[in-house]
Amino acid sequence: MCTGRVDLAHMLRAFTKGMDGVFIGACRLNECNYITQGNYHILNKIFLFKKIMAYLGLNPERLRLEFMSSGEGNLFAAVVDDFVGQVRGLGPLGKGDGLDNNRLALNLKAIARIIPYIRLVESEQLRLKFATPEEYEQFYASEAFGRLFEGLIAEKLAVSQIVLLLKESPLATAELSKFLGLTPSEISRHINSAAKQGLVRYEEDRKLFALA
Numbered sequence: 001m002c003t004g005r006v007d008l009a010h011m012l013r014a015f016t017k018g019m020d021g022v023f024i025g026a027c028r029l030n031e032c033n034y035i036t037q038g039n040y041h042i043l044n045k046i047f048l049f050k051k052i053m054a055y056l057g058l059n060p061e062r063l064r065l066e067f068m069s070s071g072e073g074n075l076f077a078a079v080v081d082d083f084v085g086q087v088r089g090l091g092p093l094g095k096g097d098g099l100d101n102n103r104l105a106l107n108l109k110a111i112a113r114i115i116p117y118i119r120l121v122e123s124e125q126l127r128l129k130f131a132t133p134e135e136y137e138q139f140y141a142s143e144a145f146g147r148l149f150e151g152l153i154a155e156k157l158a159v160s161q162i163v164l165l166l167k168e169s170p171l172a173t174a175e176l177s178k179f180l181g182l183t184p185s186e187i188s189r190h191i192n193s194a195a196k197q198g199l200v201r202y203e204e205d206r207k208l209f210a211l212a
Contacts, residue, residue, distance in 0.1 A: 003027070003065075004038015008122070009115050011049050011063060016108050020096075021062045021087035023080060028067045029132075039067065040129050047140040048122055051149055055157065056107040057181075058097050059090055067133075103179070110160040121152050158182065158190040163199055163211065170203060170210035 003026040014022045024046070026039040042065060050060035064086075066079050090096045094104035111118075125148070130136050139145055161180055165171060171179075177187045191209060194200045201212045 002032070002034050002036065002038040004034070004036050004041040006042055006045065008045060008049055008119055009112075011045075012108065012111055012115065015058075015062075015093060016112070018093065020090070020093045021064070021083060023083050024063075024065045025076065025079075026065060026067050028069055031069065037129075041127070043130075043133060043136045044122060044126050044128055047136055048118075048126060051140060051145075052111060052118070052153065052157070055149075055154060056111070057099050057103070058093070058107070062087060062090060062093065106161060106164055109164055110157055113160045113164070114156050117156060118153060125152070155190065155193060158186070159194045159197070159199065162187075162190055162194055162209075166200060166209060166211045170206065170208035172208055176209070 003024060006024060011022055024042065026042055027033060029039055030037075032039055046063065046065045050063055053060045053063065064083050068075050068079070094101060097104075099107070128136070128139065130139065158180070162176060165176060165179060173184050173187050173191070176182075176191075177184050180187070182190075191200060195202075195212075198212050200209050202208075203210055
């Protein structure tokens with residue numbers, strides 16, 4: 001299968017099933033067996049998902065992409081062996097990242113809820129093509145992408161997390177802030193966004209937020 005067909009949902013599913021790391025092997029750039037040049041598409045998806053992982057407290061080094069030809073069996077074995085050692089050094093998913101099981105489960109569910117939206121953003125606004133992996137890395141580390149990420153994805157992720165928490169029980173701003181590691185002002189901004197979408201409401205009598 002061409003790596004251009006690897007979806008964000010595939011990467012997420014692996015982590016949701018308890019995998020501590022995800023490795024993707026692709027044809028070398030400009031050596032694609034298909035006219036789609038899918039190995040360029042996977043670069044966008046990898047860097048985007050790494051950014052999402054970092055935002056949610058997961059070490060992005062748990063996701064790795066390597067380019068090689070089908071005839072480079074020795075290289076494949078060496079790279080996989082190196083990646084396995086790297087992941088073992090990071091420790092179990094969640095625990096090795098400083099997240100308890102509840103927080104890990106919440107974060108993964110929050111991503112899953114908005115995968116269709118993230119896929120659309122990636123397809124329509126981040127389907128970029130640079131000449132080298134280094135240029136992709138430079139773009140995804142840039143302030144321009146940071147602003148794009150905050151406006152298009154981080155907001156949606158935070159709202160998704162808040163909705164999942166409020167499904168369990170109504171909560172105050174301070175409780176949401178403590179659990180998500182966001183400032184009260186950030187929580188208020190995300191709550192306002194969720195309220196405009198008709199997702200949450202404020203219970204005046206109890207001074208708590210609940211699902212609408």
